[in-house]
Amino acid sequence: GAGVSQSPSNKVTEKGKDVELRCDPISGHTALYWYRQSLGQGLEFLIYFQGNSAPDKSGLPSDRFSAERTGGSVSTLTIQRTQQEDSAVYLCASSLARESGEQYFGPGTRLTVT
Amino acid sequence: KQEVTQIPAALSVPEGENLVLNCSFTDSAIYNLQWFRQDPGKGLTSLLLIQSSQREQTSGRLNASLDKSSGRSTLYIAASQPGDSATYLCAVLSSASKIIFGSGTRLSIRP
Numbered sequence: 001g002a003g004v005s006q007s008p009s010n011k012v013t014e015k016g017k018d019v020e021l022r023c024d025p026i027s028g029h030t031a032l033y034w035y036r037q038s039l040g041q042g043l044e045f046l047i048y049f050q051g052n053s054a055p056d057k058s059g060l061p062s063d064r065f066s067a068e069r070t071g072g073s074v075s076t077l078t079i080q081r082t083q084q085e086d087s088a089v090y091l092c093a094s095s096l097a098r099e100s101g102e103q104y105f106g107p108g109t110r111l112t113v114t
Numbered sequence: 115k116q117e118v119t120q121i122p123a124a125l126s127v128p129e130g131e132n133l134v135l136n137c138s139f140t141d142s143a144i145y146n147l148q149w150f151r152q153d154p155g156k157g158l159t160s161l162l163l164i165q166s167s168q169r170e171q172t173s174g175r176l177n178a179s180l181d182k183s184s185g186r187s188t189l190y191i192a193a194s195q196p197g198d199s200a201t202y203l204c205a206v207l208s209s210a211s212k213i214i215f216g217s218g219t220r221l222s223i224r225p
Contacts (some may be wrong), residue, residue: 033213043158043203056212089210091157098207103148105158 002026004106012112013082021077021109025094031101032066032075036089037108046090049075050098056061083111116141116208120216129196132138135219137204142182144198145207149178151189151200161189168203194208194223 001018005024013019025032034046044060049069060066069075079086089108095101117140127133137147146165150158162171162178164187170179177190191198201218208214 040164042217043196043205045212045214048212060210098145102160102163103205103213105150107157110115 003079004092004094004104006090006106006109008076008079008109009107010110010112012114015067015084015113016081018078018080019082019111021079021090021111023092023094023106025075025092026104027073029094029096029101029104030072030088031095031098032069033093033095033103034075034077035091036061036088037091038087045078048098078110086114087111091107116192116214118204118206118214118216120202120204120219122209123166123217124222126219126222126224127194129194131194132190132192133194134220135191135222137187137189137216139187139214141206141208142185143208144182146200147160147178147180147187147207149176149187149190150203150206152203153200154200155206161202196223196225 007022027108032049036044047067048056051072052069064080067077089110092107093105095103119138121136145168148163149161150188152158164180165176175192180187199222201220203215203218204217205213
């Protein structure tokens with residue numbers, strides 16, 4: 001079966017513009033995670049979905065960041081009024097269940113804010 | 115607050131050697147621990163997942179161990195190959211906090 005997919009693979013945007021990043025998890029995976037990896041940095045947890053609800057939004061760096069998940073499947077991460085410090089690789093992962101599931105990662109979206 | 119540390123930050127060994135990568139965590143109340151590899155410019159590939167009730171997992175030349183009481187996990191790579199060169203990350207899912215990744219060990223295998 002297909003793995004986790006993300007689109008676009010690369011996005012260049014001007015400072016101040018809004019961007020939407022998409023994640024298609026593995027079919028049947030109820031848990032979905034968004035992470036950010038800045039150049040030379042480790043992975044930073046952003047948000048976790050269980051089904052369509054987000055019990056843990058604690059990692060979102062500011063109110064410019066939001067995410068939603070519909071139908072227990074596709075998720076979009078939206079960054080409003082992008083800043084240069086938002087430039088990073090945004091990674092999505094899914095797992096069958098949070099407490100025991102192995103996480104499978106997508107290839108990521110490389111966001112560059114100019 | 116859960117903190118995950120990986121030592122060393124970088125490691126270079128000649129081909130054929132066995133090696134051990136270390137991961138330590140401060141809160142032993144975890145659900146699982148997962149080891150990943152990341153190649154430059156690429157996403158993460160899952161290597162091994164150890165549930166909190168398990169002591170070790172093996173896949174091919176890889177063996178991961180977990181000692182919750184001491185807050186440690188090791189990833190053992192046998193008979194290393196140049197293709198093993200990558201950054202290795204451990205991630206902890208704990209009951210009290212979100213998933214936390216270590217900063218990784220950058221491994222280089224010299225032919």
